[in-house]
Amino acid sequence: MEMHGVARLTREESRGRTREHLLEAARVAVARNGYDGTSISDITEAAGFSKGAFFSNYESKEALLLELLRRHKEQDIAALGRILGEVEQGKDATSAPDRYLEGLGGDADWARLDIELQLHAARNPTFAADYDGLQSQTRSSLARLIAALFEKAGKRPPASPDDMANLFMALVHGLVLQRARDLGTTVKLVFESLMATAEPA
Amino acid sequence: MEMHGVARLTREESRGRTREHLLEAARVAVARNGYDGTSISDITEAAGFSKGAFFSNYESKEALLLELLRRHKEQDIAALGRILGEVEQGKDATSAPDRYLEGLGGDADWARLDIELQLHAARNPTFAADYDGLQSQTRSSLARLIAALFEKAGKRPPASPDDMANLFMALVHGLVLQRARDLGTTVKLVFESLMATAEPA
Amino acid sequence: MEMHGVARLTREESRGRTREHLLEAARVAVARNGYDGTSISDITEAAGFSKGAFFSNYESKEALLLELLRRHKEQDIAALGRILGEVEQGKDATSAPDRYLEGLGGDADWARLDIELQLHAARNPTFAADYDGLQSQTRSSLARLIAALFEKAGKRPPASPDDMANLFMALVHGLVLQRARDLGTTVKLVFESLMATAEPA
Amino acid sequence: MEMHGVARLTREESRGRTREHLLEAARVAVARNGYDGTSISDITEAAGFSKGAFFSNYESKEALLLELLRRHKEQDIAALGRILGEVEQGKDATSAPDRYLEGLGGDADWARLDIELQLHAARNPTFAADYDGLQSQTRSSLARLIAALFEKAGKRPPASPDDMANLFMALVHGLVLQRARDLGTTVKLVFESLMATAEPA
DNA sequence: CATGAATGAGCCTTCATTCAT
DNA sequence: TATGAATGAAGGCTCATTCAT
Known part of the structure; x- marks a missing residue:
């Protein structure tokens, strides 16, 4: 050919x-x-x-951005899955959030894009349906990872895995919105604090 | 007249x-x-x-929105100041975050407006200067309140008051972006966890 | 002022x-x-x-053309009304069609515009409603004039006044479509023939 | 092959x-x-x-539509020729117009297409040349048929055969433009009236 | 100060047409 | 010959902004 x-x-x-x-x-x-x-x-x-x-x-600007988001979420989910695999195989669990955030923080553009589309979804029902579909997959993946980390530590998460996932996604988005420099420090502060105060499973 | x-x-x-x-x-x-x-x-x-x-x-759409934001921030700061006063006068400190969030949650419109303007600031240096000026005042007020709450509890905040303030502002914005229903539960979960894990002053 | x-x-x-x-x-x-x-x-x-x-x-191209058509139809109806008045007052009836056609033929642009809008109406239901409303007024006026001319001649029209009006409007439009030069001759040929063959009232 | x-x-x-x-x-x-x-x-x-x-x-949209029209006109001319043949062979002449109109009315799409192309020709000199060439053939055929019908009736047509043909083509197009239902009734009314008032040959 | 007609740049989208495959 | 990705010129329409009234 x-x-x-x-x-x-x-x-x-x-x-x-x-x-x-x-x-x-x-x-x-x-x-x-x-x-x-x-x-x-x-x-x-x-x-x-x-x-x-x-x-x-x-077909439209929306269609292109949806494809863009779709690809990004797939990568995101894959990354979360990879880390989850490592955690389940017994690798050092404490560095798991770090590694995820590094990938994330490495490209704050993505997070800002996500925020933009989230806002667009807030106003556009049609788009919201597609957006939420993708978002819920990411949430599930993150929830699974968080659950695994708590389990590994022998602790009971202080809220449902989905709520925990929402909490961290919100935190990251909010920090990106602030143009904060080291998301990591803040996110880890919260994560470790929640872990430390969690009851034993 | x-x-x-x-x-x-x-x-x-x-x-x-x-x-x-x-x-x-x-x-x-x-x-x-x-x-x-x-x-x-x-x-x-x-x-x-x-x-x-x-x-x-x-003069422009921007100018109007800046004035709008200014007024809102003033109210916000006043509310924070009022609660700070009560805390300093020895009133029940545990309900302080609640009371602030109630005011906030009562009008998620305001939070969404804030997010909009924050995004606008992220792209418009001129606007950003004004926006950041207002934002830093709010941050200071919130930081002062958080510091007072930790002091009252005899604890040392796990991060600088400003960083703590940023953390909570980020969390609230992120949750609003998610169209989450009860900001309060999540915010209090984080606050109490941070408080519980803080070292004694 | x-x-x-x-x-x-x-x-x-x-x-x-x-x-x-x-x-x-x-x-x-x-x-x-x-x-x-x-x-x-x-x-x-x-x-x-x-x-x-x-x-x-x-508001749109359609809206402008509708106003244009409205004005034209009003003039048309007024002209028809004027001639009808003359006929009723006993003026020479034979020249009535002539006088109307002169006005019409004097501006074939109008007729072509009418054809364009008629076609547009054929494909656009919303526009069709407005168009047909105007058109039916013109038809009524023309029908009244035709009825009066037959009555004056002591004849019974060979079809309903509305059908007669449609017939002549169609003939004029069709001739304009052909870029025919003297509409008048043809239209009068048909009119006089129909009149001659009509039964006494 | x-x-x-x-x-x-x-x-x-x-x-x-x-x-x-x-x-x-x-x-x-x-x-x-x-x-x-x-x-x-x-x-x-x-x-x-x-x-x-x-x-x-x-080569272009125009070229395709011209071929389309060419084919249609050929069929039309053939149909007219067939009816003319019958009339010349002495068949019942009164039903001739009927039979032609039936073919025509059966497919008002064709008539609307014709109107579209006629309008296009009115604006496009190049296209007009081709269009008029085809149209004049149709006119000749129709003129021949009309002449034959009058001759058969022993009458002298009240206008030249070409003008008569134009008259009826215009009437049909105009009625199609009105989205009129029974072209036949109106066309026959005019035809019979013209025939009735025609002088003997 | 308020009005709203007019401007002109820009936006999303459609479309006839070209051309490498 | 048929395909369909890409072009580039329009097209209808929106909007911040200006300015005479």
Whole structure:
């Protein structure tokens, strides 16, 4: 199929590249300028395409951002799953939150994007349905990890795993909103405090 | 000044009323539809004025929202100060966070507005300067209250008062973003846990 | 009110002038290029205004054209009414159709505009309701005139007045569609033939 | 040519099928949504092809519609020719118009398409040339039929055969534009009236 | 001070058309 | 020949802002 070396792309590959570029450009732009503050022109220009290319790949701005979010959540869930696996296999549990936060903090853009979409969802029922679907998966994963960490420590979590997950997601979002520098310190402070005060299982 | 009885308003009073109506209409609209999702027309129509009235009173949408925020923060700071006073006078300290949250929770609109403006600040340096000025006052007030609560309990806060204040402001904003119902439970869980694990002063 | 001579216009006058210019520009443009072939830019540029001025005066392209049609139909109905009055007062009835057609033929643009809007109505239920409302008034007027002419001639019309009116409106539209030159000859041929073959009342 | 049985189509046959499908899809779409209201995508999607297939077969939307019209006119002329033949062979002449109108009325879509193209021609000189060429053939056929009917009745047509043909084409188009239900009644009313008042030959 | 007509830039989206596959 | 991704020009419409009244 590849008769002329690297340069030749099949149509599907080419389309995939375009989408990838658009997604990345959208991620950066929305994190910086917000959902409403980002026009489709902003995205396509940054990606080096015409406006038409956008609509040839996505039905709407919302559709593109939903795909973007979907991918991100998948990665997030995968990362949480990986750490959960390690915890279950007996690895040092105390560093688990650290490792998760490092991944998260490494890209505060993602968190800001998430906040933007969360706000958009708050106003757009259709979008909210999709958003909440993705969000609840992330919550489940995080809840499972938190539950495992408490179990490992022989403690009973002071609230339901889902509520605990919500608590930490809220904390992280709130700190990102403040443009706080080291999320980690604060998150760990809260985590360790909750762990220390939890009753034995 | 009142030459014709109660009905006559001085020019300044009349202007004040216009501003009041605009501010209230803006608060509702922005909380519901977001900063970018609210047009000046939306605001003036809801307030029952023409677009011109807006520009007679404010230089821009930003300026109006900044004034709105200013007023809110003043109230917030006053509320915090009142509770601080009570704590210092020896009133029951455990109910202090409750009372503050009740005021806050009673109007999640305000919190959403705050989030909107915080995001706007994240993108607009000029606005950020003003916003941060107000925010740091609120933080100081909250920090003072937290410090007093820990002192009263004979404990040493596990982080600087400002960081503690940031922590709780973040938590509340994050929960509002999630459209969580009872902020109170979660916030108190964290507060009490931090208090319980704090070292004696 | 007019402190500076002719040049000064009240706001209402000024707005009226703008609307008048937009209407006239739209009439010419739509007659020439069709409903879909006429953009709002076409109209505003021809009228010497910005695109914004359009939306400051009309809700949509449809709304403007509906007002345009309304005015035309009113004139049309008035003309028909005038001729009907003359016929009833015993003036020479044979020249009645002539006089109406002269007015009509004098501005084939109007007829083409009518055809355009009729087609638009055929595809747009909302617009159709408004269009049909206006059209039925014109039909009634024309029907009344036709009925009067037959009565005056002591004849019974070979179809209901409304059907007769439809017949002639259709004939005129069809001829305009053909870019036929002398509508009059053909229309009169049909009219006189129908009159000649009508039974005595 | 058919090397693999019935299923295999020669290239030309295959191309022919594609064109056939595109033409039929275009006919339906344009009759329903108008010339400008029909996009090439609309046509190709309805036909089950890609947009590319369109441009492989036609130079433009105009070109396709012209071919469509050409075919229709051919059929129309054939039908008129057939009826003319019958009239000349002495068959019952009074039912001739009926039979023609039945064919016509059975597919008001065609008439609406014709109106659309007539309007398009009114604005597009290039297209007008082609359109008028086809139209004049139809007119000739219809004129011949009308002349024959009058001759058969021993009457002299009250206008030139071409003008008579134009008259009836206009009437039909105008009635279609009105979305009138029974064209037949009205057309026959006019035809019989003209016949009745015609002088003997 | 308040009004609201007009501006003009910008937004999302549609579409005829091109061209590498 | 048929495909469909990409283009680029419009199109309808919104909106912050200006300014004569």
